[in-house]
Structure formats: C-alpha cells, structure tokens
Amino acid sequence: MSDPRPFYITTPIYYVNGTPHIGHAYTTIAADTLARWQRSRGRRVRFLTGTDEHGQKVLQAAVARGMSPKQHCDDIVTVWKDVMRGLQISYDRFLRTTDDDHVAVVQGVLQRLWNEGEIYKDEYTGWYSAAAERFWTEKDLVDGRCPDTGLAVEKITETNYFFRMSAYRERLIAHIETHPDFIQPGSRRNEVLGFLRRPLEDLCISRPKTRMSWGIELPFDRDYVTYVWFDALLNYLTGAGYRPDAPAADATWWPADYQLLGKDILTTHAVYWTTMLMALDVPLPRHLYAHGWWTTKSGEKMSKSLGNTIDVALLCRSFGLDAVRYFLLREIAFGHDGGFSYEGFLTRYNADLADKLGNLAHRGLSMTINWLGGVVPELGARTSAEDELVARAERAVETYTQALERLQFDEALEGLWDLVRAGNKYIDTEQPWTLNKQGQTERLGTVLRHVLEICFVAGTLLRPVMPGKAAELLSRLGRTEDASEAWLREALAGDVAHLDALPVGDALSLGEPLFPRHKEFPEPLASALAPAPAPAPLVSEPKKEEKKVTKTVSPHDPGEPITYDDFARVKLRVGRVVHAEPHPNADKLMVLKVDAGEAEPRTIVAGIRSKFAPEDLVGRNVVIVANLKPAKLRGVESHGMLLAAGGAEVVDLVTVDAAPGDVVR
Ligand code: MSP
Numbered sequence: 001m002s003d004p005r006p007f008y009i010t011t012p013i014y015y016v017n018g019t020p021h022i023g024h025a026y027t028t029i030a031a032d033t034l035a036r037w038q039r040s041r042g043r044r045v046r047f048l049t050g051t052d053e054h055g056q057k058v059l060q061a062a063v064a065r066g067m068s069p070k071q072h073c074d075d076i077v078t079v080w081k082d083v084m085r086g087l088q089i090s091y092d093r094f095l096r097t098t099d100d101d102h103v104a105v106v107q108g109v110l111q112r113l114w115n116e117g118e119i120y121k122d123e124y125t126g127w128y129s130a131a132a133e134r135f136w137t138e139k140d141l142v143d144g145r146c147p148d149t150g151l152a153v154e155k156i157t158e159t160n161y162f163f164r165m166s167a168y169r170e171r172l173i174a175h176i177e178t179h180p181d182f183i184q185p186g187s188r189r190n191e192v193l194g195f196l197r198r199p200l201e202d203l204c205i206s207r208p209k210t211r212m213s214w215g216i217e218l219p220f221d222r223d224y225v226t227y228v229w230f231d232a233l234l235n236y237l238t239g240a241g242y243r244p245d246a247p248a249a250d251a252t253w254w255p256a257d258y259q260l261l262g263k264d265i266l267t268t269h270a271v272y273w274t275t276m277l278m279a280l281d282v283p284l285p286r287h288l289y290a291h292g293w294w295t296t297k298s299g300e301k302m303s304k305s306l307g308n309t310i311d312v313a314l315l316c317r318s319f320g321l322d323a324v325r326y327f328l329l330r331e332i333a334f335g336h337d338g339g340f341s342y343e344g345f346l347t348r349y350n351a352d353l354a355d356k357l358g359n360l361a362h363r364g365l366s367m368t369i370n371w372l373g374g375v376v377p378e379l380g381a382r383t384s385a386e387d388e389l390v391a392r393a394e395r396a397v398e399t400y401t402q403a404l405e406r407l408q409f410d411e412a413l414e415g416l417w418d419l420v421r422a423g424n425k426y427i428d429t430e431q432p433w434t435l436n437k438q439g440q441t442e443r444l445g446t447v448l449r450h451v452l453e454i455c456f457v458a459g460t461l462l463r464p465v466m467p468g469k470a471a472e473l474l475s476r477l478g479r480t481e482d483a484s485e486a487w488l489r490e491a492l493a494g495d496v497a498h499l500d501a502l503p504v505g506d507a508l509s510l511g512e513p514l515f516p517r518h519k520e521f522p523e524p525l526a527s528a529l530a531p532a533p534a535p536a537p538l539v540s541e542p543k544k545e546e547k548k549v550t551k552t553v554s555p556h557d558p559g560e561p562i563t564y565d566d567f568a569r570v571k572l573r574v575g576r577v578v579h580a581e582p583h584p585n586a587d588k589l590m591v592l593k594v595d596a597g598e599a600e601p602r603t604i605v606a607g608i609r610s611k612f613a614p615e616d617l618v619g620r621n622v623v624i625v626a627n628l629k630p631a632k633l634r635g636v637e638s639h640g641m642l643l644a645a646g647g648a649e650v651v652d653l654v655t656v657d658a659a660p661g662d663v664v665r
Helices: 022-040 056-064 069-086 100-115 165-178 186-197 228-233 263-280 312-319 321-331 342-371 384-405 409-430 432-437 441-461 467-476 485-493 525-529 544-552 564-568
Strands: 007-010 045-052 093-096 119-129 134-136 154-163 206-208 221-226 258-262 287-291 572-582 590-595 602-606 621-625 631-633 636-638 644-646 650-653
Touching (some): 022 287, 045 069, 069 093, 069 312, 100 119, 100 228, 100 263, 186 263, 221 228, 258 263, 263 287, 312 342, 321 409, 321 467, 342 432, 432 441, 441 467
Antiparallel strands (some): 119 134, 572 590, 590 602
C-alpha cells in the first residue's frame, strides 16, 4: 500500500580526481534501484548523489592538467553527469561541494560548532599521508608507511582546529547498541563497535592554507580551510534542506532512510559523521549500509589507483545497460565482496536473461501471435498446474518485495527467477504446440495467458532494476501506459500475483529478442579483449646463429617486411601525459600517467629520463602502443609504451595534435 512517509537515500559523493568506474557505478545503481522502488511504492523520494570536489587529491589532479581546481572540477563533473545519464540514474539532486548552498551550510556549521566550543585550536604532531589526506599516529603506520595507501608519510607539526569527537564515544556506542539495524550488515556493526572500544581521539578538521588551499575557508580563521571529509559529509544535510541556523526538524528530508557507502569509508560515516550530527543536535540517519567491493578474480580491490577497473560504459555498449544493472545487483549479495570476470558476466547474461526471461517472453508472445491472433487470450478453467503457478507468483512477489526492503537485491531477483524458471517449465509440460495441433483453443489460451501473466509480473517487478527492458517487455504485452508510477503502485498493491491482470483482447507485439544470446563476447567488448600481441621489442634480441649477420646490419635497415595485418595488431592511440614522476628505483625510467581517453589514466613506464624532466612531459599529446602486454619495470607495472625517436638514446617523443583516445594508424 502507499506509504506517505518520505524516503531519503544518499550515495557517497565521488572524488573528481578521476572518472567513474565499476565501484562508483555499483553504489549509484543500487541507490537508484531503491529510489525507483520506493517511488513505485508511492513514497515521495529524495535521491542525492554528487561529487566531492575539494582537497589535495583533486588539487593535484588539477595541477597535473594545468588547470585551476575549479576549472578541472567543472570539466570532470560533466563526465560524471554523462555517465550517470548513461546509467539512467534518477537522482533528484546532483550536489557538488563547490555549490554555493553547500559552502554556506559548511561555514554555518563550522561557525556554530566553534561558538559552542565543539571546535578548538591546538598544536599537533603527526604523520601526514598526502595520498589519504589524513594524519596517522605512529602506531597506525605499517612499516613506516600510510596503512591505507602504502605510500610515504611525512612528520608534520602544525597548529590546527579540532572537533571534540571523543566526547561522543559513549553516546555513539549506546546508539549502535540500542539500534541493531542502524549499521548494516551486522558484521560492519561489530567492526564499528570494535573500533569504538579503543580510545577515540578528537578529529583534526582543518588544513592551513599554506599547505593546501583548495577547500572551504573556516569562517573564524581565514588562514585555514576545512578538512575534506568534514566538508564532504555535510553534503547529506545540505541535500536534505538543512540550515545551520534553523531547527533540525526544518530539514525537509532528514533523517536519511538509507545512506549507502563502500566498506572502505565506514569509519568516516559511522564515527565522524554520526558524532558531527550529535554535536549539531541533529538525529542520526536511520540506516548506514556498507556494501562490499568488486574485486579482480584474484581478490584485489578494483580501484583507479591500481588501474584494474572495469569500463562500465564498454560493458553497457556490449550487453546493454539493463543487463549491466541486473548483473551488478544479482551477482553478489549486497554487503559482500565479489570477483568480477567477463566470462562470469557472459555466463549469467546467457543463463538468466537470454535463456530464461528473454526466452519466456519470446515463447509466450510468439505462440500467442501465431496461433491466437496476437491479443491477450481469455482465461479458461484452471488446473492444479495453474494453481501451483499462482502460488509461486504470490511467493515471488512477496520475496521480491521483502528482500528489496532489506536491500538484498540478489535474493529479490532470485525469488523472481524462481517464477520465471517455473514459467519455462510450464510451457515444456503443457506443450502449447500440441494443444494447437489438437485444436484445443480454450486450453491453449489459458496456458499462454499464464505465460504472458508471468511476463507481466516480471516486467512490473523489474522496473526499478532494469527500467528500459522492463518497460519494453510491458509494452510488448500491450501495457504502454504502465510507465506511470501510480499504475505500478496499484499493480504491486493489487492482484499482479494472481496471474489474471492483463485485459483480454489487448494487442501484443513480438519485437526483437529482449536479450539476444551471445555465444562469444559481443562487440565492442570482443575487440577490447582481443589478446595483446606478443610483446615485440623494438630492437629484437638476435638469435645465436644470426649474431654475426645482425652486427653488420645498418640501423637504417627497415628489416623483414611485415604484412598490414601484422601492423594492424598494434593498437596505437593518442595519450595526454597528465602526470610524470621519476621512477623510485631506476635512474633512467620515468613513471607517467597517460590519459588515453579511457575510464582511468594508465600508468606507463618509459626510459626517457635522460632527455626529459617531468615538467617537460605533462600536457604533451604522445602516441602510445595501447595493447602492449602489461609488464613490471623495476616494480612498477607499465600498461603500454610511448613512441619515441632515437636509438639507444631518446631524441624526441612522437607527439600529435589530436585528442586523447584518438586512433593513430
Ligand atoms: N569522496 C569520498 C566519499 C565522501 S562521502 C561523504 C570517496 N569517494 S570515492 O570516489 O573514492 O569512492 C566512492 C565510493 O565508491 C565508495 O563508497 C567506495 O567504496 C566505492 N568504490 C570504489 N571502488 C570500489 C569497488 N571496487 N567496489 C565497490 N565499491 C567501491 O570515498
């Protein structure tokens, strides 16, 4: 039934030091599905997402591109918005931490907490990790390095501003203990309680502008900006309509029903965020849900810094957006980690979508169109086979509804697929083709009507997960008007599970298969995954017996002719150098980050240090061999190589006036 209580759901806001990848898509698609689901249940929904634009990482990314931080953010944010549009994310607000209303909220909160003595000034000595943008204590360090990034830390003594976080430790423990569903899943709740059992320090919430100026100024000390997390977490209140000088109850959407986050940012949300809210006298969110990570097959977290992420846009172009949304939510239980593989994707796509749901729809529609005039047939007398189907449909709707309310997307979809599988089996046992041959038209109509009704249940329930394909399926069943949210609410609250909802006589249409079966990876994925050619060193090591001969070969000798096909295997692309630094363990090597128009800049290690300094390289558009097998060069993995002129010594780089990602032939 319709529930008038509004529903507020948030995703973390994403750093704009890079472009979106599978991990970001995952949180956002999960939140989008819940937002769509709650809207379809009749609730007024506020769905907030956005970008985290301040801080050192973003500043560094901007500097590497030779832009001001704001210019860089304005540019990258368009990529994020495009990706969200491509994923059909139905957010109500896309908040940027550089938005004026957010800056006003952050400054208002800082001023209030300062006036109330919740913030104080102190001198602090700690180990600062520029990569993690935070201080660590001596005991936090692992082998003298940042425990989060493994990178070097610097001992810094600094005067800073601190939030009295420690004062709220007991209250927070009590809240978590008395609200068992507050932090989900349960294992994460225990993790936070474990963390809180140790002494809790106050939180350093400022950075002197002399060290890092890209942030929101402290209103009571213009020489400082606020710590990026203090700024970022408050986005959830800005997006809820909160104003620091008004009562918390005036914030229309607060408290949030669900705040989704990855498990790596659990402490910042479950401890920093909650204590900030307590200091502000604002109620805590109803639920914090920490999901797991997409990893490589070998269990390594996919991340932009490791350069091992999946290009979601490529996956969508190859299999369709809805298949990607389905896979991400179906493959792993929300809250657990899961390994991604393209083979796994193809297998599930074929098994669940092509062979089960797509097949059911195609069989039901084509037989009705061929034998019964292409309209929804009358329901005749039901036998025990149909009674069993109705019982399954009721179970599927119930399971789906219950599981989605608990964010168990995989369980919800599995519950629905139980019905879809039963539908296919029903066709096999009832054999409509035999009924048709025998002229048993009434029974044939009853059987096919049940198949169509199951498709109708699937189309209805799948709308939040697969908005496009579900609407397509419903329209083939003659339900073009069913896009309205009100209708969906009624269908769910009403009799959709009774398998008698479709109006008799409505026209059906067959269309192309909803999910065509793929024996192999479809394009463009197939090309992207084509095996890289064996690494062909530019100067090949001469075979023993050839040694004498090669000694006499002139360097200008072009060598053995190759065919065009040989050449075509080498994929040359334009790449813009966005960052360059000397290799930590090799004098001749430079480690570059090269934007080749892909989701993430790639790391390329090049032997060009004798000729170039980092500042000579950043901003240059070079030509790279994009499909060279990755290789570790003195401990740093290189993904490709640059084309350069010269023999043993590099003379110059091949540069072009073209955009990153452009093909070079
Ligand atoms: N800006 C902060 C969040 C501030 S919220 C007030 C941040 N940004 S992020 O861009 O680095 O990451 C955002 C989200 O993406 C996190 O929830 C993170 O867990 C998620 N993912 C990043 N990589 C991931 C996977 N490989 N798998 C699943 N999600 C992961 O942190």
